[in-house]
Amino acid sequence: MRKWSFLVAGIALAGTMSGCGLFAGPPQQKVPAMVIPSPSHSQSVWMHANAAQHTVDLTVIAGYASQGFNLNGTANGAMWVTVPEGWHVVIEFTNDSGLANSLAVVRGPQSTQALFPGAGTPPLAKGISQGQRRTLSFVPTIPGSFRLASLVPGHESSGMWAHFVVTPSGQPSLRL
Structure with missing residues (x-):
């Protein structure tokens, strides 16, 4: 009988120490910047530039591989798009989410x-x-550091944004 008393007391103590009697698991962690690796997609698949024509073609997929709040598999600003001021930018946007x-x-x-x-x-x-697609077509007219983001409420704060930098000159680049 005494062994059972210690066992019950031990279980009660463990339940009290864990909050509600059930183990809640590890503490929540910050969402990583890279949601999923995309080794099969090199940067040249996402961006094409034509220096002679001053054009940039960029592919952006929201919810890439159906992996949540990401753009091309990245979240929280892990993707950096850089384009020169005055270049014509065309973004082929697909919603895979x-x-x-x-x-x-x-x-x-x-x-x-x-x-x-x-x-x-x-x-x-x-x-x-x-599954829907849209094409963005524009010319950045001011240099600076901006964002490429989903403006559906709550999406940007959930990590669905990338850096979009407009430089006074130079060449376009994409860094994942």
Whole structure:
């Protein structure tokens, strides 16, 4: 009888120490910058530049491989797109996510409109459905550090954004 008392007391103590009697698991961790590796997609698959024509073609996939809040498999600013001021940028945007998504070049967090004419997929706050595609076509007219983000409420804060840098000169680049 005494062994059972110690066993019951031990279980009760363990339940008290764990909060509600059940082990809740490890503490939550910050969402990693790279959601999934994309070794089969080199940077040349995502971006093509024509220096003679001053054009940049970029492919952006929201929810790449159906892996949550990401752009081309990256989240929280892990992808860096750099384009020179005055170059014509065309972004082929596909929503591969189960949720509606939009895409726009914006000044920073919490922006609600595209920075340049043509640099967003209307309707920005509502987004487009899974499997839909849109083309953004614009010319960045001011240098600076901006964001490429989904403007559907809650998506950018969930990690669905990338850096979009406009330089005064130079060559376009993409870094994942």
